Each structure stands twice: as structure tokens, then as C-alpha cells.
Amino acid sequence: xxxxxxxxxxxxxxxxxxxxxxxxxxxxxxxxxxxxxxxxxxxxxxxxxxxxxxxxxxxxxxxxxxxxxxxxxxxxxxxxxxxxxxxxxxxxxxxxxxxxxxxxxxxxxxxxxxxxxxxxxxxxxxxxxxxxxxxxxxxxxxxxxxxxxxxxxxxxxxxxxxxxxxxxxxxxxxxxxxxxxxxxxxxxxxxxxxxxxxxxxxxxxxxxxxxxxxxxxxxxxxxxxxxxxxxxxxxxxxxxxxxxxxxxxxxxxxxxxxxxxxxxxxxxxxxxxxxxxxxxxxxxxxxxxxxxxxxxxxxxxxxxxxxxxxxxxxxxxxxxxxxxxxxxxxxxxxxxxxxxxxxxxxxxxxxxxxxxxxxxxxxxxxxxxxxxxxxxxxxxxxxxxxxxxxxxxxxxxxxxxxxxxxxxxxxxxxxxxxxxxxxxxxxxxxxxxxxxxxxxxxxxxxxxxxxxxxxxxxxxxxxxxxxxxxxxxxxxxxxxxxxxxxxxxxxxxxxxxxxxxxxxxxxxxxxxxxxxxxxxxxxx
Amino acid sequence: xxxxxxxxxxxxxxxxxxxxxxxxxxxxxxxxxxxxxxxxxxxxxxxxxxxxxxxxxxxxxxxxxxxxxxxxxxxxxxxxxxxxxxxxxxxxxxxxxxxxxxx
Amino acid sequence: xxxxxxxxxxxxxxxxxxxxxxxxxxxxxxxxxxxxxxxxxxxxxxxxxxxxxxxxxxxxxxxxxxxxxxxxxxxxxxxxxxxxxxxxxxxxxxxxxxxxxxxxxxxxxxxxxxxxxxxxxxxxxxxxxxxxxxxxxxxxxxxxxxxxxxxxxxxxx
Numbered sequence: 184x185x186x187x188x189x190x191x192x193x194x195x196x197x198x199x200x201x202x203x204x205x206x207x208x209x210x211x212x213x214x215x216x217x218x219x220x221x222x223x224x225x226x227x228x229x230x231x232x233x234x235x236x237x238x239x240x241x242x243x244x245x246x247x248x249x250x251x252x253x254x255x256x257x258x259x260x261x262x263x264x265x266x267x268x269x270x271x272x273x274x275x276x277x278x279x280x281x282x283x284x285x286x287x288x289x290x291x292x293x294x295x296x297x298x299x300x301x302x303x304x305x306x307x308x309x310x311x312x313x314x315x316x317x318x319x320x321x322x323x324x325x326x327x328x329x330x331x332x333x334x335x336x337x338x339x340x341x342x343x344x345x346x347x348x349x350x351x352x353x354x355x356x357x358x359x360x361x362x363x364x365x366x367x368x369x370x371x372x373x374x375x376x377x378x379x380x381x382x383x384x385x386x387x388x389x390x391x392x393x394x395x396x397x398x399x400x401x402x403x404x405x406x407x408x409x410x411x412x413x414x415x416x417x418x419x420x421x422x423x424x425x426x427x428x429x430x431x432x433x434x435x436x437x438x439x440x441x442x443x444x445x446x447x448x449x450x451x452x453x454x455x456x457x458x459x460x461x462x463x464x465x466x467x468x469x470x471x472x473x474x475x476x477x478x479x480x481x482x483x484x485x486x487x488x489x490x491x492x493x494x495x496x497x498x499x500x501x502x503x504x505x506x507x508x509x510x511x512x513x514x515x516x517x518x519x520x521x522x523x524x525x526x527x528x529x530x531x532x533x534x535x536x537x538x539x540x541x542x543x544x545x546x547x548x549x550x551x552x553x554x555x556x557x558x559x560x561x562x563x564x565x566x567x568x569x570x571x572x573x574x575x576x577x578x579x580x581x582x583x584x585x586x587x588x589x590x591x592x593x594x595x596x597x598x599x600x601x602x603x604x605x606x607x608x609x610x611x612x613x614x615x616x617x618x619x620x621x622x623x624x625x626x627x628x629x630x631x632x633x634x635x636x637x638x639x640x641x642x643x644x645x646x647x648x649x650x651x652x653x654x655x656x657x658x659x660x661x662x663x664x665x666x667x668x669x670x671x672x673x674x675x676x677x678x679x680x681x682x683x684x685x686x687x688x689x690x691x692x693x694x695x696x697x698x699x700x701x702x703x704x705x706x707x
Numbered sequence: 708x709x710x711x712x713x714x715x716x717x718x719x720x721x722x723x724x725x726x727x728x729x730x731x732x733x734x735x736x737x738x739x740x741x742x743x744x745x746x747x748x749x750x751x752x753x754x755x756x757x758x759x760x761x762x763x764x765x766x767x768x769x770x771x772x773x774x775x776x777x778x779x780x781x782x783x784x785x786x787x788x789x790x791x792x793x794x795x796x797x798x799x800x801x802x803x804x805x806x807x808x809x810x
Numbered sequence: 811x812x813x814x815x816x817x818x819x820x821x822x823x824x825x826x827x828x829x830x831x832x833x834x835x836x837x838x839x840x841x842x843x844x845x846x847x848x849x850x851x852x853x854x855x856x857x858x859x860x861x862x863x864x865x866x867x868x869x870x871x872x873x874x875x876x877x878x879x880x881x882x883x884x885x886x887x888x889x890x891x892x893x894x895x896x897x898x899x900x901x902x903x904x905x906x907x908x909x910x911x912x913x914x915x916x917x918x919x920x921x922x923x924x925x926x927x928x929x930x931x932x933x934x935x936x937x938x939x940x941x942x943x944x945x946x947x948x949x950x951x952x953x954x955x956x957x958x959x960x961x962x963x964x965x966x967x
Contacts, residue, residue, distance in 0.1 A: 204899065208912050229929045236936040343771050350778050357785050367796045371805050374793050377786045378740060378802070382731055384782070385747030388775060389724055392754035396717075399763040401771070445808045773891050780888045784881050791877065 207281055214279040217286055219265050220258040220294060224331045227254035228324045235320010243319040248309045251323040252302055255330070259298035262334075266291030277706055282402050284338040285472075289705035292556055293337035293468045296563060300461040301330045303567045303678070307453040310571065310675050312578035313363060314451070322362055325355040326457065333461050337468035340706065342391045342401045345469050346384070349433060352462050353380045359457070360450040372442075372449025379442040380432060387429025393422035403476040423477070423495070430473065433466025436532045437506040444513070447525030452577060455521055456570030459528045464559045467535055471552045472705065474499070474539055496631075500540045504639045507533025511646045518584050520573055523650060524566075527609060530647060531562065534611075534624055537636060541627025551631075553700045554623035560696065561616025561689045565608035568682035571675070572602040579669045585654055590663020597676060598669075599658045601683040606651040608686045611644050616689025619697075716757035723750035737790040737800035741783060748779045878939050882931075889927055896920050 215222070227250070234247055266288065278285050304326065308314060314322065332351030339345040357380065361373035391401075397418060398405040409419055431439035447455045477495065510530030517523035535555055542551035549557070575598060576591065577583055592599045608617035621644070628637050689696060727746030734740055752772040759768025794800050900916060934940055 204902075205912060208916060212915060225926070229926060232929055232933050236933060343767075343774065347774060347778070350782070354778075354781055354785055357789065361789055361792060364792050368808060370789070370792045370796050371808055373789045374737070374802070374805055377782075377789050378731075378744075381741075381744050381782045381786060382747065384778075385727070385744055385751065388751040389720075389747065389754065392720075392751045392758065392771075395755060395768060395771075396758040396762060399758075401767060448808055770895070773895070776891060777888045780884050784884055787877070788881075791874070 211280060214276065217265060217276065217279055218284075220262040220298070221331055221334055223254060223258040223261060224327050224334070227251065227258075228327045228331070231320050231324035231327065233320075235318055235324070238320070240318055241316065244309060244314055244317070247319050247323050248305050251327060252305045254327065255298050255302045255305065259295050259302070262291060262294040262298060266294075278340060279338075282404075283341045283344045284335060285340040285706050286338070287705045288703045289468070289472075289552070289556070290338035292700070292703050293464060293559075294334045296464060296559060297330055297333040297337070297461045300457070300464070300563050300567060301326065303563075303571070303682075304453050304457045304461070306674065306678050307456060307567070307571055307574050310578065310672070310678075311451065311453050311574045313453075317362070322359065325359050329353075329355040329359070329457075330461060333465035336465040339469060340403050340472065342394060342403060345403075345473065346388050346391060346429075349387070349429060349466075349469065350384055352433070352465055353384065356454070356458060356462060359454045360446060362454070363451060366449075368449040369451070370449075372446045376442050376446045379439070383429050383432035383439055386425050390422040390425025390427075390429070393418055394426070397422070403472060406473075406476045407478055426473070430466055430470040431502070434463055434470060434532045434535070435529050436502055436536060437509050437529070440506070440509070440529050440532075443529055444517075444522050444525040447528070448519055448522040452521065452570060452574045455524070456567055456574075459524065459566050459570070460559075460563050463528065463532065464563075467539075467555060467559070471539060471542065471555060474542065475552075475705070496540055499536055500633055500636050503533050503536035503540060504636055505533075506530070506536060507640060507643045509533075511643045511650075514650045515646070517650070518586065520583055520585055520588070520654070523585065524569065524573070527647070527650075528566070530643065531566075531609075533643070534558070534621060534640060537624045537628045537633075537640060540633055540636065541624070541631045549623050549627065549697070549701060551627045552705070553703055554620070554627050556703055557623055557696065557700045558620035560700070561608065561620045561686065564682045564685040564689070565605045565615070565617055568679060568686065569602060569605040569609065571679050571682065572598055572605070575675050575679070576669075585657060587663075588654055588657040589661040590658070590666070591669075592659035594663070594665070594667065595669040595671065598671070598679055601679045602658070603655045604683045604686055606655055608690070610648050610651050614687060614690040616686045616693070619690055619693045713757055713761040716753060716761075720750045720753045720757065723747075723753065735801045735803050737793060737802050738787070740802060741786050741790070744786075745779055745783065748775050748782075751775060875942060882934050882939070885927065885930055889924070892923070893920065 231247060231251065234250070235243060238246055266286075276286055284290070305323070308319075308322070329352050332348050332353075332355070336345065336348035336352055339348050357373055357377040360376055361369050363369050394406065394409075395401055397409050397415065409415065428439055431437070432442075435443040446458065450458070474495070507530045510526050510528070510533060514523050514526035514530065517526060535558060538551045538555035538558065540551065541554065573583075576588070576595075580587070582588065604615065608615035611617045611621035621640075625637050625640060628640070723746050727743040727750060730743030730746065731740050734743065752775040755768040755771045755775070757768075759766065759771075790800055793805055797805055896916075900913070
């Protein structure tokens with residue numbers, strides 16, 4: 184009975200395959216210069232593993248960190264320059280490696296974003312007290328390996344490539360979460376993270392295998408050729424939801440969000456901040472590509488077409504609403520800052536899914552995926568900035584609870600003021616990049632005529648004011664047990680200040696950045 | 708005489724997937740959960756190979772199966788190391804008892 | 811095929827089956843009892859453990875080091891799974907478009923793949939995980955790390 188559903192068999196001819204393979208090899212050679220940033224990362228990973236063995240342990244946090252920073256910034260610069268310039272004698276291709284990964288401005292933008300986020304996380308690691316006396320060669324090489332996965336995931340245009348890149352993002356982060364293996368909380372959160380992650384991955388690849396059977400190809404573009412007739416429809420719906428589970432896990436969207444608060448609380452803070460930005464952004468980039476190929480407007484018809492008939496875009500809209508509401512309501516009652524930021528990151532996944540809802544159709548001056556890109560640009564500075572301050576506070580005072588933030592304002596005025604800016608940005612109030620980004624997301628949703636979703640997002644923003652403002656209130660208005668000034672390091676202050684400045688710039692002088700994101704496009 | 712065809716492989720794949728999912732949900736032992744996970748991945752690999760042979764006719768599905776085997780190995784290695792560490796901290800590998808982090 | 815010849819085929823199988831069962835039973839329980847010398851010895855009744863004297867129950871916890879060895883084996887085991895398809899098509903690729911240059915390129919790609927895995931081997935080697943008896947300095951480092959984290963956790967609580 185299944186034979187009729189899936190594509191017909193084509194005879195396999197080994198000889199033709201060999202000839203094709205020869206030309207494939209030649210095209211691989213031509214494509215190599217275009218993945219220069221990834222190659223730099225691979226080289227740096229190998230060097231870091233070996234350097235971790237030979238550099239004295241107490242120097243590793245600084246020296247290997249500096250090396251990773253240089254490698255990441257170098258790769259980021261390469262990503263931008265390769266993405267914008269032509270190589271002499273080589274034609275700029277649309278896709279690389281036989282359609283495995285795309286070479287478009289969307290991928291280039293996200294690559295640059297990941298590598299910048301990685302550089303910030305490396306600095307955070309240096310500022311953090313959590314890795315004193317640890318061997319850091321493995322830490323940095325795993326971080327770079329995960330970033331390599333992010334870069335590939337944002338560019339992947341093939342289902343298998345998406346799966347491989349997703350796992351390359353995930354597996355190193357399992358180890359990063361448990362890096363302090365004598366820490367009981369980290370161990371527990373790593374178990375939850377690894378089991379959820381692997382199950383999500385397994386479910387996803389099963390769904391992808393069904394798509395492979397339906398289309399006879401693993402290319403994303405072939406997804407649009409699936410016919411939604413008869414028994415096909417049921418298989419497509421099942422496979423679609425299975426694949427969605429994998430993406431939802433990476434994005435921390437309901438119903439695959441359970442790992443998120445536990446892991447955020449248990450993991451070392453720099454790793455938490457990495458998970459909240461880079462790996463989430465990678466999941467979103469791949470999801471945007473997948474949904475574009477899959478067809479958001481496609482009707483889901485179950486049981487012959489009459490009983491239920493909804494569109495995928497409606498499913499995404501419902502998930503977005505549930506995700507942001509769940510994240511915000513749970514964040515209200517948290518005492519641990521990291522856990523609260525975990526729930527806040529779930530809520531932001533909900534806001535960002537609005538961009539997917541507004542991805543297609545009535546295009547305004549900014550399209551849905553461009554709004555997502557801009558929001559991630561400001562989310563990068565807001566969230567990483569907030570985590571940087573949290574790291575500094577945890578390193579200097581050992582405090583991770585919102586209660587213990589009382590009276591911190593006068594003790595570290597500049598950094599506490601910057602934290603306030605980051606939190607205002609996370610709420611989505613002007614004059615910060617968070618406002619600009621959320622405004623764009625709301626706009627694309629309203630253009631798409633999903634008024635109810637925009638209203639839900641508005642209500643959620645109002646709810647989120649409560650828990651973000653509680654931190655600001657505790658820092659500035661409450662009296663703490665101590666009034667002693669907290670030591671400032673030049674590196675910490677300058678990184679925090681720069682990020683706060685970027686958040687404000689994105690909120691006030693946003694037009695050059697909007698120009699950039701309006702030029703972003705991707706293959707479809 | 709019945710010939711073994713695509714349907715049988717797909718049913719076997721579906722069965723493996725269901726058994727794996729059931730193990731993950733029901734079992735409390737951490738290592739057993741990882742075994743269930745292997746079944747999920749093998750179900751997917753079986754599907755890829757069956758489709759590759761019966762409907763598509765290229766080797767892409769078989770190559771994917773090799774990648775799945777590799778990822779299963781990598782995941783199992785990392786997850787087992789984590790379970791070992793769980794054993795050292797919690798003196799047992801029952802997944803339900805590992806729950807000190809909650810709201 | 812007629813019905814009779816089919817039954818005849820099954821008869822073949824039946825004869826084989828009967829012969830196999832009789833052969834095994836005869837050898838193990840009749841002929842060997844008659845032929846073997848009988849010398850009583852307690853050692854003979856114990857479980858065989860690779861020539862080592864057996865101690866205690868077999869349901870014991872295994873040493874962590876078996877696990878490390880299994881992990882290292884796993885890496886190079888899966889590596890072969892990738893090299894096998896490569897080796898099968900390698901011969902044909904020399905004759906493909908681009909001639910021997912293509913062959914060299916394909917060879918280099920596999921070499922780079924092996925080199926990256928070799929980094930892993932060096933890592934395991936240098937850390938002393940290949941030695942059955944781990945160096946005492948490596949053990950000290952682990953213990954020191956554990957103490958430091960426990961001390962810090964107390965401060966935080």
C-alpha cells in the first residue's frame with residue numbers, strides 16, 4: 184500500500200554515477216574558497232585541542248582564549264569579505280557542494296552574527312570565575328566546533344545537511360554544559376539537555392526520512408514538489424510535525440522547551456549565554472529556510488480533506504503565542520537570574536516565531552525573515568550584554584539570585600546602568616534595539632492580518648515588564664547588606680559599555696542597519 | 708509466496724521507532740533511555756536505506772545511513788559519559804531521581 | 811515442482827536434523843564419557859576467565875578504564891565506516907574527469923579527514939588515557955579540580 188504513496192523506483196546505473204562524480208569532485212575544488220571562514224574554524228579547532236595539551240594549565244584561559252578570539256574575528260572578517268566580494272576568476276555560486284549549502288546574503292549575515300557572538304562569549308569566559316584552573320583547550324575547541332555547526336546550519340539547503348549541522352551544534356554544547364563535571368547542577372542539566380536533544384534529533388531525522396521517501400531527494404527545494412493528495416497528506420503532516428520537533432528544540436519553543444530553564448541554571452554562565460544567542464539563532468535560520476521551502480501557506484488536510492483544514496502558518500502562529508505566553512508567565516516567579524533569563528529566552532523564541540508567521544505574502548518594506556535577522560542583531564547585544572553583567576556580578580560577589588542584587592546599583596553604577604539598558608531592551612521599550620526589532624516583528628504580523636497574535640505579543644510585553652523591572656528595582660531602589668564598591672576590570676567595563684552602546688545605536692540610529700537587513704535575501 | 712518489499716521495511720522502521728519512543732518514555736534507567744534513542748536513529752536509517760533501494764534508486768540514502776550511524780556513536784559516547792557522571796553525583800542512574808533543578 | 815518432490819526435499823532436511831541432534835548428543839554425553847580420563851579437581855568446576863583465577867561474582871561494576879578504551883575504539887571504528895565507501899570508488903575516480911589530479915584531490919581529502927582524527931588520537935595519547943595505569947599527575951589534577959569546585963559551591967550556598 185505504501186508503494187503508491189512514495190515516488191517510483193528509478194534504475195541505478197553505476198557508470199553514469201561515476202562520470203557524474205568526476206564533475207562533482209571538480210566543482211568541490213572550485214567551491215573551497217567560499218567556505219574559507221569554516222575552514223579557518225576547523226584549523227583553529229585542531230590547533231586548540233593540541234595547544235590545550237602543551238600550554239601550561241594556568242595560562243590556558245588567557246592565551247587560548249586570545250587565540251580563539253583572533254580566530255573567530257578572523258573568520259568573521261573572512262565571512263563578510265567572502266560574502267560581499269568576488270574572487271578573481273571564480274564565479275559567485277548560489278549553492279555550494281552540489282546544493283548542500285547555500286551561498287546567499289542570509290547565510291553570510293547569520294555567519295557574521297554567530298562569529299561575533301562567539302567572540303563575545305570567549306571574552307565572557309575570560310571574565311568568568313567559573314573556569315579558574317581548568318584545562319581550556321577542549322572548552323574553546325568545543326565552542327568553535329559548535330559555532331562551525333551554527334555557520335553550516337544557517338547555510339544548509341539540504342535536509343541531511345540541516346540534520347548534521349544541527350547535531351554539530353548540539354553535541355559539543357552537551358559537553359560544554361557539563362564542563363565543570365564536579366558540579367552537581369551542571370551534571371543534572373547536561374543529562375536533561377543531552378536526552379532531550381538526542382530525542383529531538385532522532386525524531387527529526389525520522390521525519391526527514393519520510394520526506395526523502397516522498398520526494399526522492401534530500402534537497403530542500405524538492406519539498407515544494409510534494410503533492411498533498413490522498414494518503415500523502417497524512418504522511419506529510421506527520422513528517423512535518425516530527426521535523427518541527429527538532430527545530431523547536433533548538434529554538435526552545437513550546438512543546439520542546441523543557442530543557443531550557445534547567446540547562447540555563449545549571450550550565451556555566453558563558454555557556455548559557457552562548458546557548459541563548461548563537462545556537463538559538465542557528466535554529467531559527469534553518470527553520471526559516473525550511474518553512475520557506477516547505478510552504479507556509481500549504482493546507483494541512485487530514486482524512487481526505489474535509490474534516491480538518493488549516494495552514495502551516497496558523498500552526499506556527501499558535502505555537503508562537505503559546506511559547507511567548509508560557510515563557511513570560513513562568514519567568515514571573517523565578518528567583519535565580521539565570522533561570523529567569525532562561526524563561527525569558529523561551530518568551531523571545533515566541534516573539535521571533537512571529538517573524539516566521541509574517542515571512543511570506545504581503546511584503547512591506549521589511550519582510551518576516553529580515554525582521555528576525557534584525558531582532559537577532561539587537562538580541563545579540565542585549566542578551567549577551569545582560570549575561571556579561573551577570574557573569575561579572577557572579578564572579579565578584581558569587582550572587583545569582585535576584586534578591587541578592589539588592590543595592591548593587593550604587594556599588595557598580597556604570598555596569599548596573601548598562602544592565603538596566605539591556606533589560607529595557609529585552610522588554611522592548613524605546614530607545615533600544617529591542618524596541619526597533621519588536622516593532623518590525625509586530626509590523627510584519629499585522630501586515631499578514633494576524634491581529635490576535637500582535638495583541639498577544641503586546642500583552643506579553645506588558646507582563647515581561649514586571650520581572651525585568653524587578654531586577655532594576657532591586658539594584659537601584661532597594662538597600663543591600665553591603666555598600667562596598669565592586670572592583671571593575673577595564674576589559675569587562677569596555678565590553679559591557681560597547682554592547683550597551685550598540686543596543687542604544689540600534690534603537691536610535693537604526694536606519695543604516697535596516698538598510699543592510701533589507702538587502703538580505705535567500706534562495707528559495 | 709510473499710515478497711519482502713518497501714512496505715515491510717517501513718513497517719519495521721515504524722515499529723522500531725515506536726518501541727524506541729516507548730522505551731524513552733517508560734524506562735527510568737538512564738542507559739535504557741539511551742538504548743531507546745539508538746532505536747529511533749536506527750529506524751530512521753532503515754527508512755533511508757529502504758527508500759534509497761526501492762523508490763529513489765541512488766546511493767544518497769545509504770550515505771545518509773552512514774552519517775546516522777556516526778552521529779549515533781557520537782551521541783551515545785557523550786550521553787554515556789554524562790550518565791557516568793550522574794552516577795558519581797547521585798549514586799544511581801534513575802532519570803526521575805535526577806531532579807534537583809526545578810521551579 | 812511436484813508435491814512428492816517437495817516432501818522429498820523436506821525429508822532431506824529431516825535427515826540432516828536427526829543426524830545433527832544424534833551426533834551432538836552422542837559426542838558430548840556418550841563417547842566423551844567413555845574415552846576421557848576422569849581426574850577430580852575443584853579448579854575444573856570454576857568459571858573460565860581468560861586463564862586468570864576467578865574471583866567473586868561476575869556481576870561486578872566494570873572499571874572506568876574499559877569505558878575509555880571503548881570510546882577510543884568507537885572513534886576509529888566509525889572512521890572505517892566512512893573510509894570504506896571512499897575506498898570502493900577511489901579506483902574509478904582516477905579515470906574520471908580531470909584525470910590523476912582528481913585522484914590526488916580525493917586522496918588528500920581522505921588524508922585530511924584522517925589527520926583530524928589523528929589529532930584526537932594525539933589528544934588521548936598525551937592525556938595518558940591509553941595507559942592502563944593512569945599517571946599519578948593526571949589523577950592529582952582531577953582531584954584538585956573537584957576540591958576547588960566543592961569549595962566554591964560552599965561559598966555560594
